[in-house]
Amino acid sequence: MSSLCYWLLLLLVHFSRSTSRATAGKVSAFIVFGDSTVDTGNNNFIPTIAKANFPPYGRDFNGGVATGRFSNGRLVTDFISEAFGLPSTLPAYLDPSYTIDQLAKGVSFASGATGLDDLTAKFTSVIPLGQQLEYFEEYKARLEAAKGESVASEIIAEAVYIFSIGTNDFILNYFTLPVRPVQYTPAEYVGYLVSLAEAAARDAYHLGARKFGLCGLPPFGCLPLSRTRNHREPGECNEEYNQLAMRFNAELQDAVTKLNGDLAGVLVVYVDIYSVLSDIVANPSDYG
Template sequence: MSAKSLCYYLLLLVVYFSLSASSTAASKVSAIIVFGDSTVDPGNNNFIPTVAKSNFPPYGRDFDGGVATGRFSNGRLVTDFLSEAFGLPSSVPAYLDPSYTIEQLATGVSFASAGTGLDDLTAKIASVIPLSQQLEYFVEYKERLKLAKGESIANKIIAEALYIFSIGTNDFILNYLVLPLRPAQYTAPEYVAYLIVLADAAVRDAYDLGARKIEFTGLAPFGCVPAVRTLNHNEPGECNQEYNKFARRFNAELQEAVRKLNGELAGVQVVYAETYSVGSAIIANPSGYGFENVVQGCCGTGLIDLSVLCGVDEPLTCQDAEKYMFFDSVHPSERTYRIVADNVLNNALQVFL
């Protein structure tokens, strides 16, 4: 190879690696910032006066160190797996946990609160943190980040972060489908539409605060969680298909809202993360996903055990949560969360990789 050819070859390599580095940097996620309910709460409820807590055994028994962090599962959540997949820490910390410094929260933080919803009434029912307050905490977080990192670096972290919303189930199973107030005000389609307006407003609020990469998670088939099966008076032990209709209606309207947001907000990329289909697929074919039980939770009797009831019935808790789709009567096991995370990563979040 002549000297001229060698120089040309080296130049091509430099250009190639420069472009590759530029592409990687452009798609890099600086942090995972989370809003939502128990599906993504890593322990914020530990620090507020509510009964909606899980900071005791058997919760967290498969988490690093066997610690019950406040996550409603035996181990990690979807957001923890996503954080790791983006090259960030293997778990997303709770904003209200004083043991974390702003330096640690700079690569990921969750403002989520178990029991909350898009509807502020849902948060009041469970005495937890409403979504509006979570967004206020985010404003506070931004100011803390600027003080710690400087305005330029803080703004870069905020702009390049991935924002995840996982919320909505409690508006139905703790509110509309069990209490009389909202049904007296809204028909079923009207209530779903009302929630979509709130979801749209929350995304716009996050956008105004600097969010540009946003994922909004659709609802899973919550009519099939063990507690709902147990309380299904018409068909005990079976999925409540009326409940699942609410999830499908919400998801369809949320996808339309996402399309609208992308068309109206400059420079934003909002994606819808599908979870209903993967949940349904597991329920239809448990063994295909390595599960032996999809109708009961691992904790206690597995029928209505949740939060403190899991602690009371801890001696009854299953030995191997890997075989169970659900850890308690409402929340998935770590293994289920991993499957959902892989699905979300390989589909909705591909644009951010």
Template sequence: MVSQRQHYCLLLLAVHFLASSSTATSGKVPAIIVFGDSTVDAGNNNFIPTIARGNFPPYGRDFEGGVATGRFSNGHLVTDFLSEAFGLKPSVPAYLDTSFTIDQFASGVTFASGGTGLDDLTAEIPSVISLSQQLEYFKEYKEKLKEAKGESLANEIIAEALYIFSIGTNDFIVNYFVLPVRPAQYTAQEYVTYLVGLADAAIRDLYDLGARKISFSSLAPFGCIPSARTLNHDEPGECNEEYNQLARRFNAELLDALRKLNGDLAGALVVYTETYSVVDSIVANPSEYGFENVEQGCCGTGLIETSVLCGIDQAFTCQDANRYVFFDSVHPSEETYKIVANETLKTALQVFL
């Protein structure tokens, strides 16, 4: 017979166990689902007719097996490191890669496309996947997931997954500062507001499709990427402060929009993931992070090469990409992505762990 005291102790243990289980489950992320540009494209562009690709050497040389997957870096991306940190697979696959199954996509998938932006016009320039099309692919993914896992489990994955947006830089460096269309319609400040409105709309659309845990990354100081330094006519070799000022303005308006979304979207948690200050700190103090070169990319001369141009100038490519903040003239190296991932895990994304 169990005494009254023993029964009470067992009851306390049961309550403690249930409370612990509830806490652990509440922070569980069963999948990482990604939208955005080349900073989070794991190879979707390999499967569409565009020259904006990274599926050839020297890209991917530090990835498993030295394979150029289509990631615009020498190795893994921020989202790959985040996936592993959440106890999921060590890399997030591209949705258009038919070598992966829906069962593999169930724990993570990226719809991102290198060269795209919040503005659909940006995607038209290099003929890549617009953000609106990425959301259409997500709808398709949801249906496939229901067929494979059953509606109940699929809905649970969709509701508990962490959704990551990393997008916006190309709207400036591929679109606004290159083509005359948007400057004729908007001042630079007005265009920032227009883009933040598009970000707000995309999050609301995703919420309507079942998303509840959402991270939107700030813009990095894109005025300090090597190609921006090279093309800075006022101060050649220096960061373009006009670009960085716009990035900061976008980030400030984005933060305000995300705060409002948290009030508007019942049951959702939308977090602002600060990357500007992390990259800015690396650029200002590269040696403190183990870097030797911040002004050039590892690929080619490091001044202007990206995508197909990286494949042309392999003879000039650096030996150790970990010593470079950037792998090509636009995209960070794997080591930089790792630092950014670690910092965001300790700050904005901590609430989801």
């Protein structure tokens, strides 16, 4: 099963057919927080070097246009939006060309190179997760002004929310900058990041969100940068990094269980990225 199909299957099953803990069979909008995996162009509108608005980015997008997506074409979240019967491309919140009526069906607040840890965002001058949540609060107010409080509340409650974030906290922060390694052991830093992810979900809940997907980390020890930095086995996956990703994912799953137990009327699911990308790395020919 491809990574895209896996995402679609998990989200559609949990959210479109949920009958017990969230509104059944109805998704009003698809709302996204995170990093470059889900940034549909917000970094185009902020002063940062972390941009994807030039070739070869976007070479397979409609018209071959680099939109600010860190991809050759659409992102997985674009395909998921389309699968929910929503727009086939998810707007970036900071793009002034979109109206609130267009944003009402879905929006990405994500920012490439950001992380759960504010220090990660500061390193490349991108949008921290806390600011993304502030934009979401602003978005909610804009919806209320445009559509009335009742309709806006319905959109917010029946939307699906995805958080895809965390890899940069290790790659661009912990294993690059000197600050966090002095303050935390690797295991402690994992716990710190998971606590931030849980807090962000709670903040979104208090703003009206009810249906969440929290994405785990990929095997980031197999990313090109990690392979390059692997001085013990040049060119190979860094298994120390992968072990941290697995530890993060295990603790995030515990946080998901806690959120489902603590918050009334919420449905939170864990989205497994690790096993899917591990299979792609191990069996690349199966994926073309």
